[in-house]
Amino acid sequence: EVQLVESGGGLVQPGGSLRLSCAASGFTFSNYVMSWVRQAPGKGLEWVSSISGSGDIKYYADSVKGRFTISRDNSKNTLYLQMTSLSAEDTAVFYCAKFTLTTLSFDSWGQGTLVTVSS
């Protein structure tokens, strides 16, 4: 069974930094593109970033480019999102999602971790 468990969320001040983690199990982690998708309170889903299975190809939404860095450690089956220069607009639940290239869809999701940016 695929499991994705996010951690690292919390309250951070504007301008601050935070690193999210997503521990994966139940599938061959290094074979899959992984992504972060966020959802601001009461709002819709927003794709944030994706990383290839080997970690050499990365994509970012314009809203986070230059501030967020996606990475992965395939030896630990873990996905990361380093977030810097955070603002109130980054307040959201961040979901880790497994992206399957055969279906080009996010077929498994974690439970999410809440990031709140506030003074």
Next chain:
Amino acid sequence: DIQMTQSPSSLSASVGDRVTITCRASQSIRSYLNWYQQKPGKAPKLLIYAASSLQSGVPSRFSGSGSGTDFTLTISSLQPEDFATYYCQQSFSTPPYTFGQGTKLDIK
């Protein structure tokens, strides 16, 4: 970037009703369109991929159709557990993989 527009934004229906939700892309995305269901406080769940393929374990009352720019999600006979918010999402070419704004389906 490709924009995805869903309609309606909200919808009230009764158990047993047939419901259709529409998603329109700002340019052709061929059949690279997925549908997700999200219940309050929960992660999204994949229902339909590639416009019309049912994800494993999803009830057959859910179906998808369309190609190019216009797509639909149909629930043939609403069940109580189907009241949720539905999102379309395109996976055409490289990211960004944009989502529609969502359609909230609630009980009439």
